[in-house]
Amino acid sequence: MPGGAELDWSVEPLQGWHIPLLDDPAFLPLQPLLQRALLLGVPDRLIAAVSSRRCLAPRVHVALCRDQPGRPLLLGIIVTRRLNRSGSSWEVQHLILAEDSLGGPGLPTEAALTGALLREAILRGRGACSWIATTSSLDTPRLAALRQQGFQPLRRDALWCWQAKGPAPALGPGLELLPLNRDTAPQLWHLEQAAIPAQLRQILDRRSEDLLDHSGTRGWMLVDAIRREAVAGVRWLADQPEGGQLIELSVMPGREALLGPPTALLLHRLSRPGQPLWLRVELSDRVRNLWLEQLGATGHGEQVLMGRSLWRRPPSPPAREAARRLEAMLEPFQPRRRTLPTPVGPR
Template sequence: MNEPLLCSSAPALPERYIEPIAMEGDLDLNAPPTLKIEPLAIRHLQQLQMSSEAGQLSRLQAALLGDWLARIEQRFPDLLPSRSPRCLVALEDMHLVAAVVVRPYNRRGSCWSVQVPEVLSSSTTCSVRNIQLNLLQQALQLGSPLVRSWVVRCPVADADRVALMRELGFQPLRSLQAWHPPDSCSAAVADPDLPEGLSWQAINRRTAQLLWPIELGGSFSHLRQITDRHWLDLLDRTGPGCGVLLAEDAVLAGCLQLGEGGRGDQLELLRDLAWDPRLEEALPALLKRIQRDASPSMLITALEDEPLSDVLLAEGWQRGDEQLLLGRSMWRRQTSPRNLQLVRPLGQVFSRLRPGQAPLPTPSLGRR
């Protein structure tokens, strides 16, 4: 088997690295004998129902259904877009101890997002970090050979989580700022008035194409290469509170569900690179509308966006954790298809001399 190569910094790769790694069975997990990693199954839900962690049952039931659908999507990638998550569980002496859910990051299924595994019960022989490491190693093998890259979002302050993902080959790609909504409830407030000439529209095929340049403007080329997204992927990030702020056909800002994590109560607020003065009057009304329609638990913005941060602070939003979006690309070294023939028959060598033809005149570079 060819040696895997991790691509973490170069924005463009030579042609010999363009084939995705065949991940199935490549990793040696070195898991303890008592620890076993399996895809989520019905028997695991039955075990969870009888434990103290039964509150996770409904979420894992949805993950099990998504796992079945994801297997069908990966069998027919040209017909079905990748939308469904997959789930792996860790068993210690046949006792359910942890689970990890991974989900597609784009419709093509070439990039997936992963979360740090969730501990469901205490372990007696394995450390939490060892369980998480083995679960993540196995999760990164799912989807071969279509999955070429992975992303994960981690709080900067969680040094253990960041170190775990860095150990698995993830590299920082983007810095984000989390915001928590004000305590005041605005559920009964009518639609706040936007400045004249501005409108708030739902995300559809037309507005998604208008918002797409702003989505691209917030990331550099290497991040775009890893995520491998298309404007159609924005259609999968809509929900309550999501939309586009338009000035005729120009997009000033947009609100989307986060592309990783699969939680509808976490939104991302985007704006154009150039600060439009109309945003100072439009954003307060827009934030009230988002809070009323979605009741988000968290709003994500770019870390370095100081003008947007000033508006959020003025509206009572509380600054939360700084977060990192990390990514990993997995590539396999592909041998060059060129077969250089160093030894040639003498007949082929002398045939190029063409002794039967008149010699061509050689230009002279001397003085005339």
Template sequence: MAHSTFTDAALTIRPLQYRDLDELRQWTADVVDAGEMVASLETIQRLEQVRRWYGPLKVLSLFPNPWQHLFSAFVAERQGQLCGLIQVSPFNRTRSTWQVDRVVVNRSVVPTGAPTFFGDIGSRLLRYCFETIWEARTWIIETNVNSKAALALYRQNGFQPLAQVTYWSIGAEQLADLGGREPDLPNLLPVSNADAQLLYQLDTAAMPPLVRQVFDHQIQDFKTNVLQLLAAGLTNWWQRNEVLNAYVFEPQRKAAIGHFKLVIDRDGQHPHRADLTVHPAYTWLYPELMTQMARVLQPFPSQSLQVTSLDYQPEREEYLVRTQAVPQDHTLLMSRSVWHKMRETKPVTLEGLQLSDVLSGLQPAGKPVPGRMSWSEEWPLSLPSQVAPFRRQRDRWGRSSDHDASEPDASADGSRE
């Protein structure tokens, strides 16, 4: 069968090399299958950037640094031709959770008669990442809900739904209306590394336990070192962006109850983007924080604002609906644990054991040895007075042992009377 032959040893998986970029550059959107056309176009654009910066990326991957895993990719090769590509990246600072950025397959090199080529090659690529990247305990992916091929691929490889993500767009007219009043935010402070503990507690409280366990965020995930700050500054200068990062501090509880990160496009060519986090007990902060962001955007070119919400944040979605925000995209966040990869063989069952084999382990190792209880003569002086009757009874038993066993113990009977 073509299907079984295609998934055998003819397909090899290896890390991406520089010589592969020339062949990957020839891939076009009509021959690339990524489960959806938008992902295919983004992959081709991403490969052009990788080709331009491959030298620095390769050097950074040789020693530990914050950008060591900036671009981790593996390719599937069959008979000297590349037929698949997968890109992965760490999700948190400790690299306990990794995410699958994209999986693409070239249809032009797939043999005729293999209708499930995307699932076959994609599964091989995913399995290779699960076995190679040993530090990853959990994997996550985010795919469009309408991508049937991608959903089937991830479900086939053990991914389960974690949350539904909705991308909302707030128009320039709605932003102008929101910025017409003064927000009630007396304790709005800029974010620094000293506030990492507060932001970590806010992030922990804003998500359910299952999502919190998968994300596995730590305090260092909310800190920025000098190199990262310099790289972010250069990136924003190149893309002509401006970033505003602030949080709301509650002085009585000494905790952060709201946080937003606003990425402003100064040229007006792209929409503005915002990441919003609000404590579940302070949902009244949604209109205040949105009003604050709308007022910040007033001096810049009129563009829409993109905000993300997940299905475990119903108050945010209700507020976005009231502000006449338009949902742009719906995706599904899925996760997979790799703890079971330590033992993927079939475990030994108890069906083959006989009852006699089980009960034989419960038999005593030898016959019990009879013995007698003896009282020591050296009792400590601090024993309580309740021990004295036992001493007198022991003395009586010692005197009665000199008499014949057949004779009645008169002294004992008299003493009892």
């Protein structure tokens, strides 16, 4: 466990008796999520004991200092969740440090806390081949801590917040509006696969059933009525601690003309009264950023999507097998002996 500070502290999985310690203002928005993680953790362990199915509940680890008078001091929290059924891809969903404890006498530094929480979460993620994390582009210490754990920047995004005002636009001609469900999930999966870069596709390692596990039925898509393929879609990703829903909006490459009333209709369908929608849009996507600005969305700074991948190429075949294949490939070009005539004996 981590050390190097005057006071003794450690990182451990969240337990029920930790909940009363979450009185720091930084932790209050996460209380519902942490209580849900504890409640789901019990059936999750039962499922894991009788089947090979991966965990459903988010994993939570806390940094705790017991080496002081009175009750223990909770220094930080990290919340991670799997992004697919196979458990190969995970996300650092939240990493929050106690505001009242940073810089206290004998307490660990921000860099030490962040690094220890990340290391423990990654160590406990057995079977995970890749990780993603998102942080503010201005949070230099957090970016440095992620880099130290092997994360590399994948994308720079603008963070937008939008709230529905007025009636939803009408559905345009040649399009069908369909909800996300078991029958339509493969169409939305194909759309998202086409809309994200190959490196990010490999890190996420998603299948159509993963979209349902992740978003449930909280999603909508526009389907080309002739080609029967999804050309734009939106789905829920997470509840924001500050209120509202974090969503993902995907548009088929080459169909950017849909950025207007058709995609606004998707946002209206997913929105809830009094709850804003939060979207991340790549900075280089000027068309989409301009559309959101014209739609009345407000910008909330820039974020960096970081990725850490352990995917490796499959091992090369043994030398003997490789030599055999090479010999078989070159066989047609080998010189052949001339066939000798068969001697004919006396009759």
